Amino acid sequence: PVATGPVKLAVIPGDGIGQEVTAEALKVLEVASPAGVTFEQTRYDLGAERYLATGEVLPDTVLSEIREHDAILLGAVGGKPNDPSIPPGLLERGLLLRLRFELDHYVNLRPSRIFPGVTSPLSREVLGDDEVDFVVVREGTEGPYTGNGGALRVGTPAEVATEVSVNTAYGVERVVRDAFARAERRPRKKLTLVHKTNVLVHAGSVWWRLTQAVAAEHPDVTVDYMHIDAAMIHMTTNPQRFDVVVTDNLFGDIITDLAGAISGGIGLAASGNINPDRTTPSMFEPVHGSAPDIAGQQVADPTAAILSTALLLDHLGHPEAAARIEDAVLADLAERGTARRRTAEVGDSVAKRVAG
Amino acid sequence: PVATGPVKLAVIPGDGIGQEVTAEALKVLEVASPAGVTFEQTRYDLGAERYLATGEVLPDTVLSEIREHDAILLGAVGGKPNDPSIPPGLLERGLLLRLRFELDHYVNLRPSRIFPGVTSPLSREVLGDDEVDFVVVREGTEGPYTGNGGALRVGTPAEVATEVSVNTAYGVERVVRDAFARAERRPRKKLTLVHKTNVLVHAGSVWWRLTQAVAAEHPDVTVDYMHIDAAMIHMTTNPQRFDVVVTDNLFGDIITDLAGAISGGIGLAASGNINPDRTTPSMFEPVHGSAPDIAGQQVADPTAAILSTALLLDHLGHPEAAARIEDAVLADLAERGTARRRTAEVGDSVAKRVAG
Ligand SMILES: CC(C)[C@H](C(=O)O)[C@@H](O)C(=O)O
Numbered sequence A, B: 001p002v003a004t005g006p007v008k009l010a011v012i013p014g015d016g017i018g019q020e021v022t023a024e025a026l027k028v029l030e031v032a033s034p035a036g037v038t039f040e041q042t043r044y045d046l047g048a049e050r051y052l053a054t055g056e057v058l059p060d061t062v063l064s065e066i067r068e069h070d071a072i073l074l075g076a077v078g079g080k081p082n083d084p085s086i087p088p089g090l091l092e093r094g095l096l097l098r099l100r101f102e103l104d105h106y107v108n109l110r111p112s113r114i115f116p117g118v119t120s121p122l123s124r125e126v127l128g129d130d131e132v133d134f135v136v137v138r139e140g141t142e143g144p145y146t147g148n149g150g151a152l153r154v155g156t157p158a159e160v161a162t163e164v165s166v167n168t169a170y171g172v173e174r175v176v177r178d179a180f181a182r183a184e185r186r187p188r189k190k191l192t193l194v195h196k197t198n199v200l201v202h203a204g205s206v207w208w209r210l211t212q213a214v215a216a217e218h219p220d221v222t223v224d225y226m227h228i229d230a231a232m233i234h235m236t237t238n239p240q241r242f243d244v245v246v247t248d249n250l251f252g253d254i255i256t257d258l259a260g261a262i263s264g265g266i267g268l269a270a271s272g273n274i275n276p277d278r279t280t281p282s283m284f285e286p287v288h289g290s291a292p293d294i295a296g297q298q299v300a301d302p303t304a305a306i307l308s309t310a311l312l313l314d315h316l317g318h319p320e321a322a323a324r325i326e327d328a329v330l331a332d333l334a335e336r337g338t339a340r341r342r343t344a345e346v347g348d349s350v351a352k353r354v355a356g
């Protein structure tokens, strides 16, 4: 399905550098939009500032309004580290994860590419000449993220605390299907399941069986399996081997930060929280946080936010527009090299390239 | 407590390269033993070969015998990848994890050092001039490794599979205390708790509170906290910042493979499965697997197995003997550079240095 005409976009700039990077992302989205597509933006002030001012995290009425949009663009949320006025995890769970769960964003899509000119912490020997270009399809609505579990005798020497990872055939199959569909569309057509089947036997078994089952419908996709611990080694010594990675919510959280790090920092990592069934708006956001220490100084790199708009356009059925943004970012990164530029300069430069 | 006189050592060489690397480790242990200390070895054939020949993984009688020893040296266990005659995870859970759990090895100790001369996948810019020298204290008897959880309606579209991470004040406090004691003995006296407190709130809370509580008794230890995803970034961009890391069983599994990779490969990574209360034998093993593809060819690097004997001697109260092994390995690594040497050559060379 291709979105045309006015697209209703909910914009949640959030806190800290979220504001600045979102402004640049919108600049680029504007010029990249295909003819006939316009974005009707509604801004939602959500995040640490809103919470500190009103005690609200995500009121139900706001969630209902957001639900009526075609897509969501989010900057970053989070207050100052260890701010005693914000209970730890409150914004993460009450806002970010609540949006992912309520809007059934079961595909958390995180592409990784080492762009030419970008500094990776990996050595030249590891990087070699082959491209690093893979995408992690992280399950977004199950696993250890469901909030199941609890605690008994808290604060006593007899305390027991549990966390329950919940995995359903329903939830695993749909995300595995999505990952195979993506692998089909990529030149190398490779899919790697990452899990810990030798220890997490029940969850591992459902992931393993459904991956095998869906694989049978995709004979042209090469499938392999890797334990999450072994994936650490491959990711740092041979990242070129990955094409599409499919994994659970927690392993996906961990491996995508590693992927971001080796691809030159999460300042470049974009992500989509996608409901492929399109019954709710999908949400696009940089992987990085709100970085309050450098907020408002125009030193944050808006590249991840800009690349998130490419994922957004792709999701709305405009892959050519998405590719134009990616190409512009690529050219911009190659040009800027190690020079530090202001947030708005990066946005302007990418927007100019996209415009033509 | 210092072990003197005859030390009863259970040796489990295991499968594949486990045999070869254990032989070299024993060679070095022999010459490194302080005056008056002798090792009385009992060999136990356990692993894939035993299972294929007899159907046994770890008979209760064997476990009882092993229990009567002072320490265990293990090579590696595991058959050929995807051997259909070995149920996946059987040896891991039935042998390795069973030993850790039955013998209450609550401290899984994994030191990481980038030795001079060793090739790290990290760039020269990241490595800089500062030493990378840290130790991960991984909890070994709780977390998602307890085998709690289950599955309902397996193989149907309505399947639900759960994995339960179990965390107790009892289990967390004792490993946190051990980690602080280790931090006290190190020059930098730094401890980093790694968890995912913003999502795994119940487990995260008990880890966080007990770390704070024990920290209050160690005012000279600097304490910080890092989410497991953020730890991926720090480990690949600034590994020098770590000194002692304390974390749960699964996060510890993941982060130590990453640590092994950046320190030049798990061919060099040693580990101890320790019961600091000394009511049962502790077990020392290389982090690597049995690598059946290169077994019996004398090409496996026995360094990790050799370094495991240093951890063993240290645990038995002989830190000077342990240091002699480490120094010998260090000198050997610097000398061999990128030259490939046979398994026995490495053992001989290290043993010679230790002896002389
Ligand atoms: C903020 C946090 C809850 C979140 C997660 O764990 O998913 C973040 O780390 C991410 O990867 O988007």
Ligand SMILES: CC(C)[C@H](C(=O)O)[C@@H](O)C(=O)O
Binding pocket: A198, A199, A229, B092, B093, B096, B097, B253, B287
């Ligand atoms: C083999 C496996 C069960 C084990 C673990 O997960 O602990 C291994 O990866 C390790 O780190 O020792």
